Amino acid sequence: GAGVSQTPSNKVTEKGKYVELRCDPISGHTALYWYRQSLGQGPEFLIYFQGTGAADDSGLPNDRFFAVRPEGSVSTLKIQRTERGDSAVYLCASSTGLAGERDTQYFGPGTRLTVL
Amino acid sequence: SQQGEEDPQALSIQEGENATMNCSYKTSINNLQWYRQNSGRGLVHLILIRSNEREKHSGRLRVTLDTSKKSSSLLITASRAADTASYFCAGAKAAGNKLTFGGGTRVLVKP
Numbered sequence: 001g002a003g004v005s006q007t008p009s010n011k012v013t014e015k016g017k018y019v020e021l022r023c024d025p026i027s028g029h030t031a032l033y034w035y036r037q038s039l040g041q042g043p044e045f046l047i048y049f050q051g052t053g054a055a056d057d058s059g060l061p062n063d064r065f066f067a068v069r070p071e072g073s074v075s076t077l078k079i080q081r082t083e084r085g086d087s088a089v090y091l092c093a094s095s096t097g098l099a100g101e102r103d104t105q106y107f108g109p110g111t112r113l114t115v116l
Numbered sequence: 117s118q119q120g121e122e123d124p125q126a127l128s129i130q131e132g133e134n135a136t137m138n139c140s141y142k143t144s145i146n147n148l149q150w151y152r153q154n155s156g157r158g159l160v161h162l163i164l165i166r167s168n169e170r171e172k173h174s175g176r177l178r179v180t181l182d183t184s185k186k187s188s189s190l191l192i193t194a195s196r197a198a199d200t201a202s203y204f205c206a207g208a209k210a211a212g213n214k215l216t217f218g219g220g221t222r223v224l225v226k227p
Contacts, residue, residue: 042217109158
């Protein structure tokens with residue numbers, strides 16, 4: 001079946017602009033995670049949804065970052081007033097949420113965000 | 117912040133040799149996972165080991181976990197050029213929870 005998809009694959013924006021990054025999880029997966037990865041580093045957690053609600057948003061760096069998942073499927077990560085330091089690959093992952101299977105996260109290809 | 121450190125940061129081996137990489141983590145975990153990443157984009161899940169397990173195998177992969185030392189190792193046997201990638205360990209404090217990743221080991225397998 002289809003994996004996790006993310007759009008756009010690349011986004012170039014100017015400092016101060018607003019951007020939205022979209023994630024389509026695997027169909028039926030109840031848990032959805034956002035991470036971001038800077039060059040040469042491991043991914044860092046941003047936010048995790050169980051269904052429509054944010055179960056853990058402790059990784060969001062500041063109030064310029066916000067994410068939604070209104071129908072419990074597609075999620076959008078929103079970044080206001082972008083800064084050059086926001087440049088990174090933003091990764092989305094989903095998991096089934098079923099006991100015994102929920103630990104494995106399936107990752108999308110990522111969105112490479114470049115803030116000029 | 118990263119959960120822990122991976123060692124070595126980079127590894128270069130000949131095809132057919134074994135590759136071993138280590139991961140140390142800082143806090144208690146429910147499970148630890150290893151992922152592979154090609155070309156800095158999507159991660160592929162390789163193997164998961166739970167905190168009550170000590171060793172696990174999957175094909176050419178062998179993972180060990182030592183919770184007393186808060187460390188894990190990944191062994192890739194009989195490496196192939198296609199194994200060239202970055203490898204990351206990631207720990208979860210509870211089932212289904214967020215993953216905290218290490219900094220990764222870049223592996224180059226020369227044909």
